[in-house]
Amino acid sequence: MALREVKPTRSELLEIKKKIRLSESGYNLLKMKRDGLILEFFDVLEKAKDASMDLANTYKVAKEKIDVAKMVEGVIEVYSAAFALKHKPEVALTSRSLMGVVVPEVSFTSISQSIDERGYGIIGTSSAIDEAAAAYEELLDKVIRAAEVETAVKRLLVEIERIKRRVNALEFRVIPDLKEAEAFIVFRLEEMERENIFRLKKIKIKAKAAEAA
Amino acid sequence: MEVAVVGNADFVTGFLLAGVRKTFITTDASLEPTLKEVLKEEDIGILIMNSDDVEKLSTPLRIALDDSVEPTVISIGGAADTRTHLREKIKRSVGVDLWK
Numbered sequence: 001m002a003l004r005e006v007k008p009t010r011s012e013l014l015e016i017k018k019k020i021r022l023s024e025s026g027y028n029l030l031k032m033k034r035d036g037l038i039l040e041f042f043d044v045l046e047k048a049k050d051a052s053m054d055l056a057n058t059y060k061v062a063k064e065k066i067d068v069a070k071m072v073e074g075v076i077e078v079y080s081a082a083f084a085l086k087h088k089p090e091v092a093l094t095s096r097s098l099m100g101v102v103v104p105e106v107s108f109t110s111i112s113q114s115i116d117e118r119g120y121g122i123i124g125t126s127s128a129i130d131e132a133a134a135a136y137e138e139l140l141d142k143v144i145r146a147a148e149v150e151t152a153v154k155r156l157l158v159e160i161e162r163i164k165r166r167v168n169a170l171e172f173r174v175i176p177d178l179k180e181a182e183a184f185i186v187f188r189l190e191e192m193e194r195e196n197i198f199r200l201k202k203i204k205i206k207a208k209a210a211e212a213a
Numbered sequence: 214m215e216v217a218v219v220g221n222a223d224f225v226t227g228f229l230l231a232g233v234r235k236t237f238i239t240t241d242a243s244l245e246p247t248l249k250e251v252l253k254e255e256d257i258g259i260l261i262m263n264s265d266d267v268e269k270l271s272t273p274l275r276i277a278l279d280d281s282v283e284p285t286v287i288s289i290g291g292a293a294d295t296r297t298h299l300r301e302k303i304k305r306s307v308g309v310d311l312w313k
Contacts, residue, residue, distance in 0.1 A: 038307060041307065042311070045303075045311055049312065055289055059289045059290050062227055063227070063290065066227040066230070069230075078226055078230065079226065079229070081230065082226065082229035082230045083229070085229075085230070085232045087232050088232045088233065088234045089215075089231070089232050089233060090214065091214050091215070091216060091258045091259060092214065093283070104282070104285075106258070106259075132227060132230055133230040133231065135227075136227040136228060136230050136231035137231045137232075139231065140216065140228065140231045140233065143216070143259065143261055143287050144216070146287055147259045147285040147287050150285060150287065151282050151285045154279075154280065154282060157302050157303065157306045160306045160307065161305065161306040164306065
């Protein structure tokens with residue numbers, strides 16, 4: 001706030017004092033919310049790290065199994081088994097609130113199926129394809145779970161950063177500016193008071209002089 | 214919403230076996246245009262990619278993928294560590310590198 005825009009009046013001083021009180025209580029509330037979100041973030045981050053590591057290991061196993069299936073059956077056979085599948089995985093995204101931050105909740109129908117549910121013939125394919133399919137179903141299951149926590153991490157980070165920016169703006173810009181304006185008005189009002197007293201004294205002296213004459 | 218997979222034929226095959234129907238087989242040249250098209254599709258909730266493919270993307274697209282919530286992009290496999298952007302973001306937001 002530029003000081004030349006500030007009107008040095010009592011009503012303005014009251015208005016600025018009100019703004020300072022409001023800014024300070026907002027600052028404290030936002031700081032508490034930021035700390036709460038960070039605590040919540042620690043929790044979600046641990047889950048995300050575990051999910052990420054689990055995902056990497058499951059992918060390694062699944063990759064090995066699909067490579068074996070390709071070697072044993074050939075790529076064309078694997079493709080034909082894949083295209084014969086009856087079910088496709090579907091996910092539904094709902095949301096829940098985590099300290100005011102909307103995070104998604106992913107719900108999905110179970111991806112793992114038994115061999116006869118998959119849709120490709122049992123006789124025409126080998127166990128290598130079954131194992132690869134089972135491994136990838138497990139992987140997909142974990143991917144979907146990881147997606148939920150990773151999205152929560154991203155949303156919490158965005159919110160933490162937004163609140164951090166607001167807290168910093170209040171702490172380093174808004175509140176100091178308001179306090180500076182308050183000090184300026186107080187100084188100007190005192191100055192005006194002193195000028196008034198001086199003026200009154202002068203008038204009094206002149207009036208006394210006029211009375212004596 | 215559906216699950217989609219973008220990557221080379223080798224990466225995509227396994228997910229086909231798990232029942233994923235939205236698969237997009239790409240080469241290095243067609244990766245970015247395909248991804249841009251996939252991101253426009255509204256019925257995709259989760260997008261699975263290979264970490265090495267994510268590393269090949271231009272920085273703006275990579276950041277867009279990292280920040281994307283719908284679809285949520287999950288990168289797996291590959292030698293590249295695609296969590297760098299997320300780690301940077303954590304460091305910036307919280308002040309400490311918690312992804313260790």
